[in-house]
Amino acid sequence: MPRYRYRAINEGGEIVKGEITALHEADLQAQLRASGLSLIRFSTVRRRALRLASLPTRELINLLFHMQMLLRAGVPLIGALQDLRDGADSLELRQVAASLMDRIQNGSTLADAMAQDPGIFTDVMVHLVRSGEITGQLAEVLGELVRSLKWQAELAAQTKKLLMYPAFVTVTISGVVVFLMVYLVPQLVSFIRNMGQEIPLQTRLLIWLSEAFVGYWWLILPTPVALVVGVALAARANEQLRFKLHQAVLAIPAVGPVIKKIILARLMDSFALMYRTGIPVIEALGYCEKITSNLPVQRALARARERIANGTSISDAFAMENLFPSLVVRMLRVGEATGALDEALANVSYFFTRDIDESIGRVQALIEPVLTVVLGLILGWIMLAVLGPIYDTISKIRA
Incomplete structure (x- = not known):
């Protein structure tokens, strides 16, 4: 099927350029007309295989x-x-x-x-x-x-929901701190120094931080981004470091268990789907390893698959890995006993999905007060460091 490079005009009168595969010129015009485009001119592109990088x-x-x-x-x-x-x-x-x-x-x-x-x-x-x-x-x-x-898209949305609020609040807190250190604190510091009394330790520390932000903001602000990028590049090059990072993600308090449930829910759903369509267990587990990018889960699946290939039952092979909860092992054992392994796996996926919704709600309810307290402590320390010397001066004047 030939491929054409076209130049067309849309309903708004704008020129649109692109490439499209069509059977012939009439088919090209029909496809563009279906998109609300009117063909101006076209040329045939040298035949090559269509390779789209991705599709939403x-x-x-x-x-x-x-x-x-x-x-x-x-x-x-x-x-x-x-x-x-x-x-x-x-x-x-x-x-x-x-x-x-x-x-x-x-x-x-x-x-x-x-x-x-x-x-x-x-x-x-x-x-x-x-x-x-x-x-x-x-x-x-x-x-x-x-x-x-569709189910995986919902899981992805749940993951974003879990991470977006903490990220937003963290960025907000960072912006407030930068504003205070760069703009507000330097104005108050000049007033404190002119009082002529001894400056307490917390105020000296605040002054030092403010001067560092003012003088080296161009270095401080990109440092977190550079650190994240550096760790990501190092993890990509070093599999052991990547393993440690993935392990640390699963160990994050409150958030880690939810991420683990999301990974296992997707794995069990994919395993059930492949088993239901007749793909052998060993081969299905091999594909499950490729589905997840979490190395600890990948290696645990690889070890379980090797045991199953050597004659161990599916449930016993998974039971030897501490990474898989007892619910997964029990349902696998029930599925093996009843001959309905795909239904047992689907039940595991369903349970995890329900639990994920509730867990995300609990985590968000926990994160909100924690981040509020952190912001309050930061602002409280800044106010104490600024207003403390002023209050001491007023107290001495009254005395």
Whole structure:
């Protein structure tokens, strides 16, 4: 399928440039017209494989949901992709659909076509789709992928909700402190020095900090950012350091257990999905290792997978790792005994999801007063250091 570089005009009269894959010139005009664009001129780009770096989760869900619905309605896969290519609102989504359609028409399966865009479709998605194609349950697999992606998007939103408030308050406190040290404190310090009395220790310390901020603000302000970037680069280069940092994240009071539950909930849901679609346990656990970026969890899964490969039961293999709560082990044991391992894993995921909502509420309720107290202590110390000498001077005058 050829690829075109176009120049068009939108409904607002603005010039729009871009590239798009289309069957021919008429198809190019139809796709642009569906986006509210009128073609001015175009040229053919030298043929190359379409490689989008990524696709927003919402668009990916739309793609999979659209294919699932049309496949269930009896529409052939090519027809489903063509309908999406011609009717989708997103230009990126139309490009992906056109690319998949082109590859399938050239003899690829859907899984093989998806595998050529690793930035959009993960290895787990490709493997699940391949399993669905082999078993004739592609529509069901796509439906499970849609459900899983929606659930993971909700988990990501919960994680942001957990971290955004502390980050916002921390930035606010830092801004207040910088303002006090750079603008307000220097004005009060000059007045305190002119009183001619001995300056107490806390006031001298405040003066020293204020002068440091005024004189070296260009060094102090970027230091936290540089430190974070430096640690991130060092962790990327050193796996052992990265392991220690990931371990420290899980050990953060109040926040760490919630992050751990989010990681385990996603793992159990993915494990259940792969087991339900017929992927062997050993292979499914191997993909689960790739899903999480937390090294302690990765290594624990790798050890459990190795034990299972050597004949240990799934529940016993997980029980030997302290990282997995007893709930996970008990449900795995029940799933093995009843032959419904996927349902047991789904129950674990459901329990963690419910617990995550409550835990985030508790953490936020705890963080708010703690950060308020911290801000109060900082402001109280500054006021004490500034007003203390003034109060002493007034007391001596009255005496």
